[in-house]
Amino acid sequence: MAQTMVTETVPVSRPGRVKTLLQEMVKNKISYLFMAPFMLLFLVFTVAPVLTSIGLSFTYYNILEAPRWVGLGNYRLLFVDDDVFLIAVSNTIKFAVVTGPVSYVLAFLLAWLISQIPVKYRFIYTFFYYTPAITSAVAMTVVWTYLFSGDRYGLINTWLIKLGILNEPFLWLQDVRTIMPVLIIVSLWMSMGIGFLSFLAGLQNVSKELYEAGAIDGVKYRWQQLWYITIPSVKPQLLFGAVMQIVFSLQVFDVSVQLAGMPSPLYAGHTIMTHSFDYAFIRFEMGYAASIAVVLFLLMVGLNRMVFKVLGSKE
Amino acid sequence: MTTIVKGRRIDWGGLFLYVFLTLMGFVMLTPLVYMVSTAFKPISELFLFPPRFFVMNPTLKNFYSLFQASGTTMVPFSRYIFNSLVVSMVIVVGGVLISALAAYPLSKHDMPFRKAIFNLVILALMFSPQVTQIPQYIIMSKIGLMNTYFALILPYLAYPIGLFLIKQFLDQIPDVLLEAGKVDGAKEWTIFWRIVMPMLKPAWATLSLFIFIAAWNDPWSSAVYTTTEDMKTLPYALTTISGGANAIATVGTVGAASLLMIVPTVIVFVVTQKMVLETMAHSGIKE
Numbered sequence: 270m271a272q273t274m275v276t277e278t279v280p281v282s283r284p285g286r287v288k289t290l291l292q293e294m295v296k297n298k299i300s301y302l303f304m305a306p307f308m309l310l311f312l313v314f315t316v317a318p319v320l321t322s323i324g325l326s327f328t329y330y331n332i333l334e335a336p337r338w339v340g341l342g343n344y345r346l347l348f349v350d351d352d353v354f355l356i357a358v359s360n361t362i363k364f365a366v367v368t369g370p371v372s373y374v375l376a377f378l379l380a381w382l383i384s385q386i387p388v389k390y391r392f393i394y395t396f397f398y399y400t401p402a403i404t405s406a407v408a409m410t411v412v413w414t415y416l417f418s419g420d421r422y423g424l425i426n427t428w429l430i431k432l433g434i435l436n437e438p439f440l441w442l443q444d445v446r447t448i449m450p451v452l453i454i455v456s457l458w459m460s461m462g463i464g465f466l467s468f469l470a471g472l473q474n475v476s477k478e479l480y481e482a483g484a485i486d487g488v489k490y491r492w493q494q495l496w497y498i499t500i501p502s503v504k505p506q507l508l509f510g511a512v513m514q515i516v517f518s519l520q521v522f523d524v525s526v527q528l529a530g531m532p533s534p535l536y537a538g539h540t541i542m543t544h545s546f547d548y549a550f551i552r553f554e555m556g557y558a559a560s561i562a563v564v565l566f567l568l569m570v571g572l573n574r575m576v577f578k579v580l581g582s583k584e
Numbered sequence: 585m586t587t588i589v590k591g592r593r594i595d596w597g598g599l600f601l602y603v604f605l606t607l608m609g610f611v612m613l614t615p616l617v618y619m620v621s622t623a624f625k626p627i628s629e630l631f632l633f634p635p636r637f638f639v640m641n642p643t644l645k646n647f648y649s650l651f652q653a654s655g656t657t658m659v660p661f662s663r664y665i666f667n668s669l670v671v672s673m674v675i676v677v678g679g680v681l682i683s684a685l686a687a688y689p690l691s692k693h694d695m696p697f698r699k700a701i702f703n704l705v706i707l708a709l710m711f712s713p714q715v716t717q718i719p720q721y722i723i724m725s726k727i728g729l730m731n732t733y734f735a736l737i738l739p740y741l742a743y744p745i746g747l748f749l750i751k752q753f754l755d756q757i758p759d760v761l762l763e764a765g766k767v768d769g770a771k772e773w774t775i776f777w778r779i780v781m782p783m784l785k786p787a788w789a790t791l792s793l794f795i796f797i798a799a800w801n802d803p804w805s806s807a808v809y810t811t812t813e814d815m816k817t818l819p820y821a822l823t824t825i826s827g828g829a830n831a832i833a834t835v836g837t838v839g840a841a842s843l844l845m846i847v848p849t850v851i852v853f854v855v856t857q858k859m860v861l862e863t864m865a866h867s868g869i870k871e
Contacts, residue, residue, distance in 0.1 A: 505868020
């Protein structure tokens with residue numbers, strides 16, 4: 270593992286360096302061959318599309334005619350004239366600001382609590398919390414529409430009326446005030462995903478010796494252990510979990526379309542993703558939709574870069 | 585680490601821990617229990633007032649009607665299941681293999697651009713694949729792959745999270761174990777299949793789980809890349825049978841279909857869970 274980069278070896282003159290680099294690459298051609306299938310698909314379906322999106326975002330393109338250069342026109346339209354986009358951005362940010370941190374902290378806390386109990390009981394709890402994350406948002410729709418149904422058949426309405434909190438059924442999925450909170454609750458329910466597993470696995474593997482050493486150094490309480498020993502040892506997992514959670518929170522789409530509809534009442538459940546989908550696959554204004562995707566891309570990568578600064582460990 | 589009763593003194597902290605975890609667990613499971621309950625409810629119970637949470641007289645009728653006729657569409661429900669199975673299986677097998685192949689040199693070889701390629705993969709973790717959908721759609725429609733299995737499979741084969749996880753897992757396997765093969769004069773290809781792949785078992789089991797969930801649950805690719813009903817997959821079919829004017833009449837059927845969608849993912853998780861935790865222990869990002 271302690272391999273150093275070959276290119277960093279002896280500083281040679283420029284043409285010489287290019288030559289040695291090429292020689293090194295030829296020598297390692299088997300390594301590149303191994304990577305070829307992944308790299309090829311990755312270039313065609315990830316790298317090229319990202320670059321194409323950026324290119325398309327400066328054009329007007331409806332698929333039928335050739336793209337027409339419009340410069341920053343799409344972006345100007347987005348941020349100055351498209352009120353619905355601003356609603357979508359504000360909804361997405363509201364959603365992400367709540368869902369991201371809450372699910373992140375909850376995932377860590379639950380994983381930590383589970384790591385405190387004996388191994389034989391851990392799986393059943395892991396199962397409780399992880400299973401919602403692997404259910405499909407589409408399949409769960411039948412449950413949520415029933416629970417939050419706006420008539421008296423809705424289970425939540427029935428219960429609240431019985432308890433005397435409500436006098437008449439409330440339209441949870443049609444009322445502008447409750448659409449977002451419902452989307453947030455549903456998403457939180459299914460957010461103990463890959464990040465949660467990462468925390469759980471990381472926490473189970475913090476070495477016992479660290480705790481013993483800590484005990485000698487005067488670490489007495491569980492919270493002290495958590496703060497001084499556990500958290501620093503799982504920092505790489507914390508970073509991975511944060512990256513996963515940020516992407517999860519900003520890409521909200523399925524849940525909104527399924528529960529709030531498309532378009533949702535007064536755009537109360539409209540997100541950046543649904544806005545982009547609307548322009549791309551309903552109106553076929555690919556250039557404009559691409560600019561929306563680029564904004565989302567920059568938002569995700571930008572936020573993640575910040576998280577890397579905070580949690581990234583230098584090794 | 586903790587036991588509830590230590591000697592004769594009750595460990596209140598430990599007790600509280602179990603109570604809290606169990607209560608939270610039940611809250612999390614409630615929607616799923618309700619889904620199972622709905623799938624087995626006869627028509628009479630679906631329209632009960634006041635509504636009931638649990639089923640009283642469970643029936644398989646919802647499942648029968650699901651397979652007999654799928655409402656307005658001419659395609660039998662089993663066709664969607666078949667499409668979903670084919671697409672998910674190919675993505676799982678292909679995706680795992682492609683990721684493992686790429687992870688091996690990325691972790692164990694020392695060639696130019698190794699670090700740059702890995703950084704590119706890390707960058708790909710930072711955004712969701714959905715932001716690349718528009719150009720992907722344009723590519724698919726221009727090269728005539730719309731309405732084929734290729735359109736549903738190809739874009740999902742190179743899965744950055746998968747490459748990342750396998751590479752991290754490989755990093756902690758000592759090089760010495762691989763050197764043994766090299767001394768015997770084995771070719772890289774042989775080393776990969778004979779030594780690396782068996783050692784990677786927990787990692788590819790984990791990857792199979794994640795890729796399967798992603799592929800199986802994805803309503804998007806089928807909505808965008810296919811226009812004919814016989815190419816649609818299960819999640820998309822669900823969105824169409826649950827929508828429309830007759831939505832309420834088919835609540836039980838939708839419940840049955842939804843349950844059929846969730847069961848495979850749960851089974852795959854139960855089967856792979858031990859290996860998943862083993863793999864995820866190495867999932868941290870170290871810069």
